[in-house]
Each structure stands twice: as structure tokens, then as C-alpha cells.
Amino acid sequence: MFMFEKAVQGSRRYWIWVGSLLVVISVAFLFYLYQLQNGLGVTGMSRDVSWGLYIAQFTFFVGVAASAVMVVLPYYLHNYKAFSKITILGEFLAVSSVTMCMLFIFVDMGQPMRVMNIILHPTPNSMMFWDMISLSGYLFLNAVISLIMLSSERKGVAPPHWIKPVIILSIPWAVSIHTVTAFLYNGLPGRSFWLTAILAPRFLASAFAAGPALLILLAMIMRKLTWFDAGKEAIQKLALIVTYAMIINVFFILMEVFTALYSNIPEDAAHLKFLFVGLEGNTELVPWMWASVLMAALSLVLLIVPRYRRNEKLLAFTCVIVFLSLWIDKGIGLIIAGFVPSPLEAVTSYIPTLTEISIVAGIWAIGMLMITVFYKITLSVRENLMA
Amino acid sequence: MRDRGMIIAGLLVFLALVTFPVWYDLAAGTTSKGPDPKLPTQEKDCVAPVEYMRTSHMDLLMTWRQDVVREGMRDYVAFDGKTYTMGLTKTCLKCHDKKEFCDRCHNYAGVTPYCWECHVDPKLAQRSKG
Amino acid sequence: MSISRRKFLGVAGAASALAIAGKTSIDALASGSSTKAGGGAAAATRWAIVIDSSKCLKKEGCKDCILACDKAHNIPRFDDPKHEVKWIWKEPYEDAFPEQQNPYDDANLKGEPFILLCNHCDKPPCVRVCPTQATWKREDGIVMMDWHRCIGCRYCMAACPYGSRSFNWFDPRPHIKDLNPDFPTRTKGVVEKCDLCEELLAQGKPPACVAACPEKAMVFGNLDDPESEVRELLRKHYTIRRKPELGTHPEIYYIV
Numbered sequence: 001m002f003m004f005e006k007a008v009q010g011s012r013r014y015w016i017w018v019g020s021l022l023v024v025i026s027v028a029f030l031f032y033l034y035q036l037q038n039g040l041g042v043t044g045m046s047r048d049v050s051w052g053l054y055i056a057q058f059t060f061f062v063g064v065a066a067s068a069v070m071v072v073l074p075y076y077l078h079n080y081k082a083f084s085k086i087t088i089l090g091e092f093l094a095v096s097s098v099t100m101c102m103l104f105i106f107v108d109m110g111q112p113m114r115v116m117n118i119i120l121h122p123t124p125n126s127m128m129f130w131d132m133i134s135l136s137g138y139l140f141l142n143a144v145i146s147l148i149m150l151s152s153e154r155k156g157v158a159p160p161h162w163i164k165p166v167i168i169l170s171i172p173w174a175v176s177i178h179t180v181t182a183f184l185y186n187g188l189p190g191r192s193f194w195l196t197a198i199l200a201p202r203f204l205a206s207a208f209a210a211g212p213a214l215l216i217l218l219a220m221i222m223r224k225l226t227w228f229d230a231g232k233e234a235i236q237k238l239a240l241i242v243t244y245a246m247i248i249n250v251f252f253i254l255m256e257v258f259t260a261l262y263s264n265i266p267e268d269a270a271h272l273k274f275l276f277v278g279l280e281g282n283t284e285l286v287p288w289m290w291a292s293v294l295m296a297a298l299s300l301v302l303l304i305v306p307r308y309r310r311n312e313k314l315l316a317f318t319c320v321i322v323f324l325s326l327w328i329d330k331g332i333g334l335i336i337a338g339f340v341p342s343p344l345e346a347v348t349s350y351i352p353t354l355t356e357i358s359i360v361a362g363i364w365a366i367g368m369l370m371i372t373v374f375y376k377i378t379l380s381v382r383e384n385l386m387a
Numbered sequence: 388m389r390d391r392g393m394i395i396a397g398l399l400v401f402l403a404l405v406t407f408p409v410w411y412d413l414a415a416g417t418t419s420k421g422p423d424p425k426l427p428t429q430e431k432d433c434v435a436p437v438e439y440m441r442t443s444h445m446d447l448l449m450t451w452r453q454d455v456v457r458e459g460m461r462d463y464v465a466f467d468g469k470t471y472t473m474g475l476t477k478t479c480l481k482c483h484d485k486k487e488f489c490d491r492c493h494n495y496a497g498v499t500p501y502c503w504e505c506h507v508d509p510k511l512a513q514r515s516k517g
Numbered sequence: 518m519s520i521s522r523r524k525f526l527g528v529a530g531a532a533s534a535l536a537i538a539g540k541t542s543i544d545a546l547a548s549g550s551s552t553k554a555g556g557g558a559a560a561a562t563r564w565a566i567v568i569d570s571s572k573c574l575k576k577e578g579c580k581d582c583i584l585a586c587d588k589a590h591n592i593p594r595f596d597d598p599k600h601e602v603k604w605i606w607k608e609p610y611e612d613a614f615p616e617q618q619n620p621y622d623d624a625n626l627k628g629e630p631f632i633l634l635c636n637h638c639d640k641p642p643c644v645r646v647c648p649t650q651a652t653w654k655r656e657d658g659i660v661m662m663d664w665h666r667c668i669g670c671r672y673c674m675a676a677c678p679y680g681s682r683s684f685n686w687f688d689p690r691p692h693i694k695d696l697n698p699d700f701p702t703r704t705k706g707v708v709e710k711c712d713l714c715e716e717l718l719a720q721g722k723p724p725a726c727v728a729a730c731p732e733k734a735m736v737f738g739n740l741d742d743p744e745s746e747v748r749e750l751l752r753k754h755y756t757i758r759r760k761p762e763l764g765t766h767p768e769i770y771y772i773v
């Protein structure tokens with residue numbers, strides 16, 4: 001039923017790729033055991049910067065997961081036929097991303113064996129409780145949708161009628177997962193960098209730029225390595241979505257900058273100062289943030305000018321810098337700067353350790369492995385159908 | 388069957404390995420040894436009947452944990468009417484020696500309750516001061 | 518014997534329900550019973566501490582309250598400040614009250630150490646965000662921690678506007694100088710903070726820090742008792758609290 005046998009038949013190149021991913025995952029697993037044994041002190045986190053790369057990566061990939069809605073909505077709600085071949089790829093991307101998110105949370109927990117406590121002692125006033133519900137629900141929704149749609153395609157029948165409302169449900173649900181994740185941060189009175197009403201809209205805008213950018217790159221990789229071609233129109237439409245989302249995202253960030261700097265409230269401006277200039281001699285994130293800004297600015301030019309956007313080679317480069325820029329902004333800058341300076345105005349350095357980076361790489365590898373397996377199955381199914 | 392020798396040899400090795408727990412204990416003379424916990428001498432009765440404690444001391448401790456930590460209740464009226472303060476170190480370990488009593492059965496049964504990660508064995512405290 | 522799938526599921530469901538009901542009844546019949554602590558809380562109790570900073574600063578370099586808390590609660594000592602665990606500590610005035618400073622501050626305040634601890638807020642953001650209720654607000658005002666339930670997500674640490682919470686980045690046991698058997702240690706992977714010595718309060722004793730202060734600078738009492746010493750002090754003196762504009766209603770008051 002799950003067609004996994006299709007994932008264990010592949011070329012030499014396929015197996016080298018899968019093999020490398022498995023190596024990274026195994027190494028990460030060993031590092032995780034080391035972390036379990038010794039405690040989270042083996043990471044770079046501290047009493048002041050109590051969330052680090054794990055939670056930051058979780059935040060970023062919730063966005064990537066939510067971005068599946070950008071292919072699902074046009075196709076299922078508005079019958080945009082050009083997306084017909086890639087909606088399932090978006091849904092599989094969502095499944096892989098949400099899994100990565102849950103893994104990031106798991107490796108960040110101090111007592112992971114007690115994770116069931118969230119279910120045994122439900123706490124509706126906690127946003128983390130709702131985050132768990134919405135992420136689990138989204139994972140379940142997309143897993144069911146992908147399975148049903150691919151099975152139906154394989155059998156050559158129309159999908160069962162009940163899947164349509166499930167797919168429609170996944171659209172607002174996608175928005176909800178990233179809104180709830182933003183609520184984790186922007187309801188905290190003591191963290192002024194996060195205490196902004198625009199955080200959820202910002203999250204969604206950057207998600208809808210980063211996710212489709214990744215989807216474009218995945219489509220281009222598949223066109224290069226396999227027979228599958230998503231189609232020029234689909235890719236161009238996705239590029240247009242990335243363009244608008246990126247414009248809105250950069251606009252939102254400029255709004256934040258204006259509010260913090262013009263109001264001159266020292267606490268609000270301090271976090272931006274830490275990111276872009278440095279604070280008390282700590283300039284750890286400054287080069288990263290400026291790289292992100294430059295990549296964002298360049299990407300805007302390359303996206304907005306139609307001639308550049310239509311050039312697919314250039315588009316590939318643009319998608320890479322969009323993804324990287326947003327990954328730095330959300331996956332590094334946002335979380336760390338929320339903690340620096342601390343509410344007592346302390347500046348603490350945060351540098352992820354080898355353990356932390358290996359575990360993060362391992363979770364990426366798990367996500368990439370899932371995408372590989374899912375896309376391989378999809379392609380094999382469609383190959384058989386064509387034959 | 389060309390490989391008869393190898394197969395029989397492999398089967399014998401497998402049998403030896405899988406029955407290891409049985410013949411090793413027999414050879415070392417440790418089979419008849421039970422847990423043999425050292426009973427306390429200070430008090431005659433525990434906070435609950437022996438049979439209940441044997442089967443359900445974890446249930447009791449979980450109830451105590453809930454009452455002390457989450458309800459702020461600390462007094463426990465035992466089956467014989469006596470009042471005790473609920474607490475692993477405070478009450479249980481006042482009479483029972485953690486190593487000579489608790490660990491004996493736990494080691495025999497192969498369980499490692501993680502209570503000891505936090506709850507202090509008074510003997511440890513003495514040693515750290517001494 | 519052939520049985521339809523539907524029938525099998527029905528029987529299995531009924532059997533499970535009976536088993537669960539059976540276990541619950543057996544538990545309820547277990548021997549022994551617990552009673553609420555005698556005397557216990559007054560009709561209404563809201564514990565608070567008033568700290569007189571001028572008395573506190575009398576003895577220079579005094580750390581008696583911190584050392585008393587360390588001893589009473591097996592606080593581990595880490596050399597790396599990134600991993601430190603502290604329930605009560607000192608912070609210069611500018612960092613304790615960052616929004617209250619001015620360049621012409623009283624010499625008595627500038628740079629002077631203030632004693633900081635968990636504020637046991639009336640409206641604690643840490644309690645609001647905890648996904649497992651491992652931290653909650655008791656009726657007597659204490660923001661309590663259950664180290665058995667904490668999953669170590671550190672959401673409460675992000676939510677606390679006062680930096681009052683510490684995480685056990687490593688196993689604390691090897692880092693405890695003087696192991697006190699009267700209080701458990703904690704284990705790696707859980708968050709901890711001042712618990713207002715609720716175990717001492719249950720015995721009718723004051724918190725360790727309050728008892729240890731040589732100048733009696735810390736006064737502990739019940740805000741709901743209009744005759745209490747804390748209420749008296751709050752009537753007589755102007756007091757400040759940390760970040761009152763956040764709506765947390767902290768219950769640690771400072772006489773400056």
C-alpha cells in the first residue's frame with residue numbers, strides 16, 4: 001500500500017546519495033546519544049540564551065511545511081491546472097518538513113522521555129500545547145492526502161470524494177501551524193524583540209517565499225536528474241509567488257526596523273543593534289545578518305525584473321539566495337536575538353557546538369531522505385503509468 | 388547436505404549462547420540466591436502492610452508524590468492510625484537503607500528507578516561531609 | 518471459530534473498558550489515606566517578601582541569603598556562567614531595574630547590588646506557557662515547580678521577564694558542594710527556580726534567605742493579612758517592583 005518497494009530500486013547515483021544521508025544520520029544519532037547522556041550543556045545554549053539552533057531550525061521549517069498551501073490552494077480551490085503535477089510534491093515536502101520540526105523539538109527537550117506529558121496533562125493556555133496539536137494534525141492531514149492522491153493516481157482512478165474537504169481543510173490548517181508557532185514567541189511580555197503583532201504575518205510571508213523557492217529548486221533538480229519536468233508554467237507561477245511573498249516579507253522587516261529605531265525605545269532597538277552592529281563587543285551574528293540583507297536585496301531585483309525571473313538558470317541562483325537569506329533571518333537571527341540582550345541587559349555569546357551542528361545536520365538529512373524516498377516513489381508510480 | 392558440519396556447529400553455538408543465562412548461573416552457584424534485602428530494625432511496621440508494599444510500593448510513592456508536590460499535603464495516616472510525613476528520604480529512608488534494602492531487590496529484578504537521580508540517600512550526604 | 522471483525526472490535530472495546538474500570542476501583546480501595554497538613558494556609562494567603570535595600574547594603578559583600586539558599590536546596594555550582602544555576606542572586610541596580618535608572622541616580626543606588634529571586638508573580642507568564650503544568654500558581658501565591666513533570670522545553674525560561682529560572686544543563690550532583698539530605702537534588706534536563714521554601718513554610722519556618730539575613734533586610738509575610746509586617750512596610754515606605762508595566766504583578770517589593 002505504501003509503495004516503499006519503489007524506493008529501494010535505484011541507480012548507483014541514487015544509492016550514493018541515500019548512503020551519504022544515512023551516514024550523516026548515523027553520526028547525528030551518536031551525537032544525540034552523547035547529548036542525552038551528558039545533558040544539553042554540550043550545546044552552545046546557556047542560562048541567558050536558553051533556545052538555540054534546534055528551536056530556530058524548528059521555526060524555519062514550520063514555515064517550509066506551511067508553504068505547501070501555496071501549490072494546494074491555486075490547484076484545488078481555483079483549478080489552476082499548471083500545478084497538477086506538483087501538488088503532491090508540495091504535500092510530500094510538507095510531510096518531511098513537519099517531521100523535521102518535530103524532531104527538532106524532540107532533540108531540544110531536556111527530558112524527552114517525558115514528552116507524553118504534553119498529552120497526558122493538556123494545557124490549553126499554553127501555546128506549545130496548541131503547537132503540538134496543530135503540527136500533529138498537519139502531519140496527519142498531509143500524510144493522508146499524499147497517500148490517497150498517489151494511490152489513486154497509481155490505480156488510475158479518481159480519488160475518493162471525501163479527500164476534497166480534507167485537502168481544503170489543510171489550507172487554513174497550514175496557515176494555523178505557522179500562526180501558532182509565531183504565537184509561541186509573540187505572547188511573551190519579557191521578550192520585546194518578539195513582542196510584535198506582525199510576527200505571525202512576517203512568518204507567513206517568509207514561509208511563502210522560502211517554501212516555494214525550495215520547491216522550484218527541487219523541481220529543477222528532478223528535471224536534471226530524472227525524466228520529470230514540472231513544466232515551465234508551473235515553475236514561473238511559483239517564481240511569481242516567491243516574488244510577491246519576498247516583497248511582502250522585506251516590507252514587514254522594514255516596518256519592524258522603523259518601529260524599533262524611530263520610537264527610540266532602548267530595549268527595542270538593542271536587539272537590532274546586536275544583530276546588525278553588535279552589542280558590547282559581541283558581533284557574532286553581524287556578518288550573517290548583513291549577508292542575509294544583501295541576498296534579500298539582490299533576490300528582490302532578480303525576482304521583480306521579469307527578464308531575470310524568466311531565465312531559469314538565474315532563477316535557480318535566485319531561489320538559493322532567497323532560501324539562504326530567509327534561513328539566516330528566521331533560522332538563526334530571530335531566535336538568538338530574542339535572547340540578546342537578556343531582560344537584565346546581559347549580552348551572552350551563543351556559538352553552536354559540534355554536537356549541536358551534527359544533530360541539526362542529521363535532522364536535515366532525515367528530511368532530505370524522506371523527500372528523496374517520497375519523490376522516488378512518486379516518479380516510479382508515474383513512470384509505470386506512462387509505460 | 389554438504390554443509391551439514393557447519394550447520395550443526397552453528398546450531399550448537401547458538402544453543403550455547405541462548406542458554407547462557409541458565410548454565411552460567413548454575414556454574415557460578417548463584418542460582419539459589421534471592422535478593423535478600425536487609426530488613427530495618429528501628430520500626431516494626433512500615434507505612435502500609437508488608438504484602439501491599441511488596442506489590443504496590445510504587446503506587447504509594449506516586450500517590451505521595453502527587454500529594455506532596457502538587458497538593459501541598461504532607462501528612463499520611465497509615466493503616467494502623469499512625470501519622471507519617473510523606474517523603475522518600477524523610478520517611479522511607481529513615482528506616483530502610485537504600486543500598487542494603489532497596490537496591491537488593493531492584494538489582495535482582497533488573498529495574499533502575501530514576502528516583503535516586505534526585506532523591507538523596509542520607510548515607511551519601513554523610514559521606515560527602517565526612 | 519469465526520467471528521466478524523465488527524464483533525471482535527466490540528468485544529475488545531468492552532473488555533478494555535472493564536479492565537480500566539477494574540483497575541481504577543482497585544486503586545481506590547488501596548490502603549492508607551492522606552490528609553491536608555494541619556493548620557495549613559490561613560483563610561486567604563498571599564506570600565510576599567519586602568526587601569529593604571538600605572539594610573541589605575549595610576554589610577558589604579554579604580551573601581548570607583544566597584549561601585543559605587544554596588545549602589537548603591542543594592544548588593549546584595558551575596564555574597561557567599553559561600551553565601550556572603541560581604535561585605537567588607545579586608545584580609547591580611541598573612540591571613535589576615533597567616527602566617528606572619537615570620544618569621543622576623543616588624549614589625546609594627548606582628551600581629549597588631540588589632537581591633533578585635523569583636517574583637512569584639500574581640499573573641506569571643511562565644505558568645501561562647508551561648505545556649505540562651509542571652509549574653503552576655498555588656493558592657497561597659507561590660509559583661511552584663514539579664520536577665517530576667518538567668519536560669525541559671525551557672519555554673518558561675523564555676517567558677520569564679526577570680531571568681529567574683535556571684536549567685540543569687548537566688547532572689547537578691557532582692557540582693554540589695554540601696549535599697543536604699533534607700531536600701532532593703534535581704536531575705539534568707529540568708528547569709528550576711526559587712520555590713519560596715515551601716517545604717520550610719509547611720513546617721512553619723520562614724524561607725531560608727529571610728532567616729539567614731543578618732540585618733533582617735528581608736521581611737516575609739502574608740499580604741492578605743492587613744496587620745502583617747509586610748503590609749506595614751508597604752504602607753510606610755515607597756517600594757518598587759521589577760518591570761511592573763508588564764502586568765505580571767510581582768510579589769517581591771524593594772524599599773529603595
